[in-house]
Amino acid sequence: MPYNGAEVQQLDVSVSDDYIEVIDDINVKGRHGGRRNAQDSASDSDHKSQSDQDGSDCNHNDSTYLSDDQYSEESDGVEDICPEVQEEIDQFMKSFHKLDFHYKIVGKTGEGTFSSVYKAIDLRYDRYINDWDLDERTSEFHSPRSKRQRLHHSKEKRVKYVAIKKIYVTSSPQRIHNELELLKDLSGSKNVVSLITAFRHLDQVIAIMPYFRHVDFRDYFRKLEIPDIQLYMRSLFTALKFVHAKGILHRDIKPTNFLYDCSKGRGVLVDFGLAERESDDGTCSCINSANGFRKESKQNSSALGGYPKNDQRPSKRANRAGTRGFRAPEVLFKCNAQTTKIDVWSAGVILLTFLSKRFPFFNSPDDIDAVIEMATVFGRVRMRVCAALHGATFETAIPTITEKGHSLGRIVEWATARNKDNPLTSQEKAALEFLEATLELDHRKRLSASQALQQPFLTQIDPDVSDDEVETI
Amino acid sequence: MSRRVPLSNIQNHAQSYQLNAAIPAKRPAKSSRDALGPPPAKKAHLDDAFHGPDQKENRHGTPSKLRLVPKTPSRHDGVNSRRDVPPSRIARSKAGAVAAAAAPARRLNEKFDSRIKDRKAAAASSQRTTSTIVIKDKHLQQAVAENNEAIRQWQRHYRRVFPTLTFYFDDSMSEDKRALLRIQLRDLDSTVVDKFSTGKVTHIITARDDIPPELPKDHITAGNGTINPKLLGVGVKLDHRDSALAKLNVYDDHKDILVLARLAKMKIWTTEKIERMISTLHERIDDDIMPSPEKLLPSKLKQLDRTAYRKATDEMRLQDEGLERLLREDKYRFSQSSSKEMYTFKGPYIMVGDASGRYKPFIIREFQTFRQPEDGDWPQFRSNREGRCPFVLDPDTKRSYMREEAEKEAADAKAKLKEKEAARLKAKTSMEPPPRQQSLKAKTSFLKEEPTRSLLERKPLSSIENKVDRDMATAAAATAIKKTEVRLDKLREVQRARQNHLVVAGYEPVASGLNATGPTSAVVSQAISSNTAVAGPKAGTSRDVQRLNRRVFEKTTGGIRQTDTTAALKAVDEEVTVEVKVERKSLKRSRSQTVAKEVKKVPQAGYCENCRDKYDDFEDHIVSKRHMRFASNDDNFTELDALLSTLTRPCK
Incomplete structure (x- = not known):
């Protein structure tokens, strides 16, 4: 029956x-x-x-x-x-x-x-x-x-x-x-x-x-070796490529939505409750902007340093569905022409979690803290440029947010307590290169899922570990 | 010429046009709008006077999406005869048209402002029976389509024109805005020069207001005579220009770059104008978007009623969707110009706003100033154990304290300890811990002194979150700025607790010997309470605890989950259990036993998308008449059922 x-x-x-x-x-x-x-x-x-x-x-x-x-x-x-x-x-x-x-x-x-x-x-x-x-x-x-x-x-x-x-x-x-x-x-x-x-x-x-057998992310994220991470990321990007090829944004990429079985080296993307189809009716200024972003003008801008108390203007609205700590900059800047690249960012955050051995990496109790945390990493200049891309202004006087921010490599070094005796391995450096390309503030320069799968980091996996092939269907 | 054809198909086009032509180009400079008025967006046109319908001036206008003005201008003038009546979209554009001899360009420019709203206004006006124009739906549709086509043509035209233009930004603009505009303009292949040269520059962009000082500020009460078109509608804008002109005439200051520009016949655009132009150029025009007047009107009316302008005629109200916006803009400008209405940050802050100025800033937060940045409670890198969030202070050693202390009182002691440690830390520049025994002693002594100190203070992050959550729960549509305001209000009180904690936590890791300092010595070792973690095999198990905390706190908002908590307690290791128990105890105490111990079903408040209503109790709600009526009506699920029917499981 x-x-x-x-x-x-x-x-x-x-x-x-x-x-x-x-x-x-x-x-x-x-x-x-x-x-x-x-x-x-x-x-x-x-x-x-x-x-x-x-x-x-x-x-x-x-x-x-x-x-x-x-x-x-x-x-x-x-x-x-x-x-x-x-x-x-x-x-x-x-x-x-x-x-x-x-x-x-x-x-x-x-x-x-x-x-x-x-x-x-x-x-x-x-x-x-x-x-x-x-x-x-x-x-x-x-x-x-x-x-x-x-x-x-x-x-x-x-x-x-x-x-x-x-x-x-x-x-x-x-x-x-x-x-x-x-x-x-x-x-x-x-x-x-x-x-x-x-x-x-x-x-x-x-x-x-x-039903997928899987292991709690927190049980393994610190234990994975680079080849394991490569498998994980390849599996994840394979899923993303598939989803994005259908013109769908998952919007909620995070470890808990990617059920990964370490023993099989296979992960399954779940929970499309926030997913949506990519739409092209956004009007964000990032759509028409050409690539040529000039260097941001000097930081000594005449910042407002305040805001109108009874601001009657409407609120800018944009879809911000997703999970704290995994939202892409364009989501935080209320871009209304969000693309599948927001998922790539989130995947990049997962990779950062692996490399820094910190979970969650971004705490981001709310979007404001999220922007602060992001700015702490990337610095004012890059944040301002990114904001401008989406028609937003960014100003801050928080002393711990520096002009230039920190390189992701430096952050990983710091997070994993590296020193001269214990430098980053070449594998890790390769991973960082890939990470930089996925955690790119400018979504237009950020890798797409299919581009990511072309990167050496995801194509050249130590054969010892990759016997459980991740297939692209 | 061709690009104007569609416009003339729109009703009233000709009408407006004739009107425009009938009006002299220059009007006497008169009562300034002071800060109330928008910047002198159209000064350039004024100067250039009338060039005929298809002169180059037209290029600077933007077509409206739809222009449906009543055919009885005189009547409208009468309607607007009160000077304090705000310019309606209609009146504004009409008056603008009247005022400017550069007729089509003028008019177009006026429409430009209302471009987006106009569609709505058009829809609204189609309903008006009082109007002399009754537009049938299909007319409206057609008009919209034509109008959209006009916009597209406008866009095409300007995409060609912009590359030929050379812009110069005057000093009044902020760096950020300049940078943004430079990018945007270069994307449009325009030239942006940093040096002002009269031969090259075609357009000057300014943020100035150009309000001559001698003009009365309170122009609203200044006159009560008969209607002067320029005081209405467009007058809002024009007056500005007038006053600017007046200024030019009176103080012919040749050092003023705008004056120079004026003399050189350059166009002077306000930042608002250029931003509007750019955004319109980038806008997608869809024919099928037609807001229904039913949806727009009631709220509009309501809002209008609340204003002092309720005496405006129904006609105006109905028609003018832009009125509200205009008022807002004026209000905003006013508030901007008045320092009283401006909040100035006193401490470290972050603000993210909309570069176009159309929306209010959506990220605003201010923090307390600390001599040491690491004492600040904004997210920053914290040195803590591997596996932990780098932005969260590490609470590890707190637990080891707890273990050694009499568990029930441990937390109480902390409060006082914090203060002491705070003082100590401030005195010391180094993060060196005091001998452990000393601190223990300190604790036990404080224990007696302040046994009832609430543990809530130990959870500052959670409490902030919780508060914000509660706010959001009560006002589902809470805007970012509102949230921020709420937060700012609460900041002081919370911050104190938070900072106290930071300090004590910063001390603790050192004391426990878990001083995990990475290579970045600049990062101060601190810990945060919301992440009370387990020293278990899992990293970041703190989330369990965080969740626990949240639930515990949810109790205060009515979500009591006694059994949940109990069950969850089993899941975490003993130390945490102890801590949470202590916490629960303290909570219970602080809430004076409003929590019944054996409450099983706790009302879960939330929002039902189907009933479009908030509910206090999920279970009550889903069996409520209203909800069941929805649930049992298959019509509500037609689409879903169609999909489900394709999802049956195939049999072998």
Whole structure:
């Protein structure tokens, strides 16, 4: 029996008071008043992801435990779920009567501002054509490295996991439509999450997606060697290239949205809740500006040094959806012609995180602090030029923001406590070169994802480590 | 000539034109608008007088997107006969047209200002029944299309013209603005020269206002006679020019570059004008964008009602979308010129604004001044342990203190310790720690002195965030500047706490022996509380704790998550647990037990996109009648269902 949207809509779900008992975990409240469609407000998706770390408080039953292979372990996993979440899950299953017929939820892997994600066993896996199942399709290519992995493969035949994304009912149908439609368009890449199916009952929409085993970013970001980082970045840029080629901006590139399995060297880009299609109706001055930016005039500008108290002028508005610390300069400068390059910037921030071994690198509690932090790195001159590019003025009198800023290499050196005895390796220097090209303030000079994949840093990976090839589909 | 054809297709074009032609070029200089008026944008045209409809002057005008002025100018004049009536878009343009003999150029220039708004105004005017013109929809559409075409033609024309122009920026402009304009103009292939030479320069860009001092400031009350067109509408702008001219005549100061430029028949453009030109040149024109009057009008009316200009006729109100903007601009200029209305930064600040001047600055924040920059609480590089955010002070050693202390009282002691340490640090230029025992002693003594000090102070970052969040929650559409203001208001109080903390934290890493100083010795070792971290295997586990903190603080805003917190506590290591428990305790204390311990379901406030409404309790809301009405109406999901039907899972 096919399990599809239409069918589910006919399910006899009694709409009672306990209709979808959404547990109090739900974070719809939102740190920004919950208005995420407003261009200026909200959309700060710090805590939305399919992954664990931003997840429920009960996420000690982490995917790293659960993703182990055996069915028997599942029951363990269920026991691990704290009662509260279990209750939530029960209620959730109840709200979709036949959901438990198809899926058995074994844990909650993530909770965001706009949705919750559960890990579930795909009980009826065998009845369907499962094009989405990359493990199945590519398992023969895997070079089993350990007994455990082999075991994994053999058992996997029996137990298939999916991620169930429960989109909160306060999301508009248009927003949900946007996300699902983009997901649908984005099928076919190994590095981008696919959509197995989705359905709705009343206002509750559920999306079923493949479950990806992955490791918490904070568990490995300091441990990765340069070749590992190269693999990570190649995987990420492969995903970005695919997404960008479809004219789609992800808008929320960050480690928690890139589920990376270190052992396989494969990552999957998830969460297109903030994604949008690239539009060309922006009017930012950066569109028509030619490349020739002259050197910024001397800094002794007649800065205003103040602002009108009762400024009646309207606020400049631009989409700023994304996560703090990962927003590109053009987003902070309210460019209204943002391009896919904003994702490249965010990817660059991830690379900076790896190289500096600092996470998060930018704290950026808000956009103002974000600009300050960015200026601390890049200096006033470059910030002013970048601001001017987007029709903005930049002035500051913060003493720790220097004229010229610091080079990224210097920052990495400092962050990793290098000295003469312990200089940057040539590998690291190569990585820094790549980093400079992705963390370029001027988005026009910033690498595109496909350009990035042409860079030596992503093409010349130490063969020892790259046996698990990242494929471009 | 051809480029003007579309314009003349627009209703009223001819009308305006005739009007324009009928008016003498120069009017007597009279009551200045003082600071209220926009800068003398069109001075150049005035000087050059009338050159005929298709003279080069026209080039400097910008076509409006749509010009739909009533056909009864006299009536309008009557309408505007109060001098304090603000110039409506219509009146303004009309009066402008009236005032300027360089008719088409004039008019175009006036329209230029209202270019964007005009479409809306046009839409609005289409609704007016009082108007002598009733425009049918298709006419309107057509007119819009034609008008858009006119703009495109204008753009094409100017893209050709700009390369032939040579600009000079006078001294009144800020460096930033000059730099920006230089870039923009060069992008348009114009020439920008740094040296003023009369032979070469074709246009001077100035930010000056040119207000002659002898003119009465309060021109609004200056006259109450019959209507003088130039006092209305365009008069707002023209008066400026008049006064500037007056100045020229009276004080023929040949050292003034603008005077020289005038003599050399150069064009003098204000920065606003050139910015408008540039932005219009870059604007994309879409035919299908037509704001619906229904959406525009109510709010517009409401706002107008609130103003002192409510006596303006309905006609004006309805028609003039630009009025509001104009008022805003005037107000802004006024506030700019008046130092009373200007806030001047006193400490380190950051400000990011809109170069075009159309929007208010969107990033403004000021910080307290510290003798040592590293004491400042703005984000800056902090030396801390590997793995930690470089912009956040490292709290590591705080925990080691905690461990050694009687856990329940540890936090209380800190407050006092901070002060002492602050003093010490200020006295010492080095970051050398005092002997550890001493500090412990200090702590225990403070412990007795100030046992009730709130822990909230230890979480300054969180509390800032929290406050901001709360603000945003209550005003979903809060603008950046509002936020900033809120923050500035709170800055002082928060900063104190924050700084106290910084100092103590700066001390602590040293004390614990974890003085991780990298090669950059300039960076001071400091730690910050919001990142209370775990010395576990994970780096940056602090996020867990941060989240915890947030939730704990959410309680104060009504989001109590007792069970959550408890559960989460298990997840973090013991030390943190201790700390958080202490914190919770203190919180409870400070909130005088408003938190029931066993509250299970805590109302979750938020915003429902479907009901377009804020709610206090998620669960109540989603079963509310209103929400259920939405949820159960399949019509709301038609599009989504269509998509979902394509997403069924294929059977084998």
